[in-house]
Amino acid sequence: MTTDTTTATAAATEDEAPEIVRVRDVSKRFVIRKDNSLKERLVAFGRGRQHREEFWALRHVTIDIRAGHTVALIGHNGSGKSTLLKVIGGIIDPTSGSVARRGRIAALLELGAGFHPDLTGRENVYLNASILGLSRQETEERFDEILGFSGIGDFIDTQVKFYSSGMYVRLAFAVAVHTDPDLLLVDEVLAVGDEAFQRKCLDKIRSFQDEGRTIILVTHNLGQVTELADRAILLNKGEVVYDGEPGGAVTEFRKVLEGRRVLEAEAEAAVQTAKHGPVSVEHGTVVEARAWADGRAVGDPVQPGDDLRIEITLEHETGIEDWKCAIQIDNTLGQPVYGTTTERIGAEVSRLKERQTVAFLLRDARFGAGKYFVNASLMDRAGRHLSDKPQACSFDVPYYPLAIGMVHSVPEVVEPSA
């Protein structure tokens, strides 16, 4: 698959590729001032620092990025990934440490940042291209290409304030990807436009990779991470907690997210308890999960056409009347392949307190070759997650030489019907 080939080429060029970005022991402190006018400042002057609040968005981050790689920065909101991207792009200076970079950089931190609403699309293309470092002549040469890519057509001579948000973003993306950068910084911008345009964007990113350009992207779409990147850096509270193979980073990230979810849930439960007295929420646990083909041993490969058995063991400290259990099967790229819940199936559930096992039987399961992970969740009636167990268990489907993909079907070439 795509990931395998990119990882392989990345490993091969590991040694000879020059460093394009070198971040050394970078820390960034933000000071939030609560007073912004002269009066407020004078009033607050004698009272010291209570009007300032500081926090470290990055702490001692050291990374090297070599040319030709696609690196994903992941982390939950506020983990410092966007700050790191801005520091790499030179938009913010670090408080301490150093950043060195070479080559032309195009930062897609926000599409159309340089667009002026009162100017026409055409005027904005020239302006934005110039902001991204293109000369007028270069822009002229690429103008038709940009226009074609954006699909804006005759609207190019309309003021951009009359554009729909989709048109706006399409034009901005078209300009940005035609600036010929050595290093492309992308922050959450691939989630824009309709599906066809997203496809186009991803294709463009792939051709960038193919041309040996370097891409650093920030994204929340974990599927995109494993699909596009050959290296992922996981940030948590401003620190690098994982740096390496994307699959590993995604797994690690899920753990961080689960940890946070539990913390938040506990905090929420504490609030609820303070308000309404003890509630049943937040005492449920997914204890374990097992998956195997009916009639085979646990751990044996699951053959297409087997009945897949998934058993989830649950418990609840204080007891809950109405609940549901959900399973989701992901492939190794983190893309959901299959999912269902007891509610969807219409299964009756009884009060949950002591350990109880829910057994799902997926009849005639035909998965494509590869490894699959089962995520299990316990939810209350309203669908709030009481407990999640990501990648609770896994199963393998053996290699099938005639086809690839997530679905199994026997292919053959036959006579055309007409």
Place this chain on the structure above:
Amino acid sequence: MTVGGDDKSGGSWAALRDILRHRELLSLLVRRDLKSRYKDSVLGFIWTLVRPLTQLLIYAVVIGKVLGAAKGIPDFAIYVFSGLTVYGLFSEIIGGTTASIVGNAGLIKKVYLPREIFPLASVGSAGFNFVIQFAILLVATIVVGRAPLHAETWYLIPSVLLLLLYGTAFGLLLSAVNVYLRDIQYLVEVVLLLLLWASPIVYSWTMVRDALGHGLALDIYTDNPITLAVLGFQKAMWVGGQGVAHYPDQLLLRMGVAFVIGIVLLFGFQRVFARLQGNFAQVV
């Protein structure tokens, strides 16, 4: 955009080179400013002229005729309009640059560019408006039959240069400080209003001389770089005053000294700007 490995807080020369590399962008930004300002108005650029012409009308009629300031100042309208034109250049530079960084917050937060570009673009658009107003002034002098064709017309050049220099220097400083303290832009409006009256624009330098007498006070008044530029500009454009009006001694020398000080200020303020710009993206 080549950020390269060079240190952004490096010397003023590095900053200058960086700006020169982006000169095409600079001209586009100036054009953006000008185009967008009157984009959807029917009269467009004519509005640029309405304000100075109204000012001219007020000053020429109220102060010149009603209050009698025009006595002893031949071609009073031309005199006032020359002063207003050249002062307008300075006031527009300062007003525009002060707001320039805050006004381009969207870009500053998202893209790395040498940040000096934004105040410089404001200087550029102020310069453009100045050229238009200057053309009107020129037409007016021709209409009254006193076109500025004489031995002292070249005073134009040092006058305008002086204002561009001081405008740019203070513009850099104010644009950066305004990011941290938004009060600056309001303060600037007030100071610009005051400065208009601190130079011989609607009254004559002779009146000040008569009031202050020769001495330190007059020197302080005269050596204000704006006053020097206004005087130089009037010397060049206001033909009616030739032989009648008095100018301070050694005007050119004073201008030269002011110019040297201006250069020093420009470097100094650029350093301040460079120090402050590191945090623009998060404060603005």
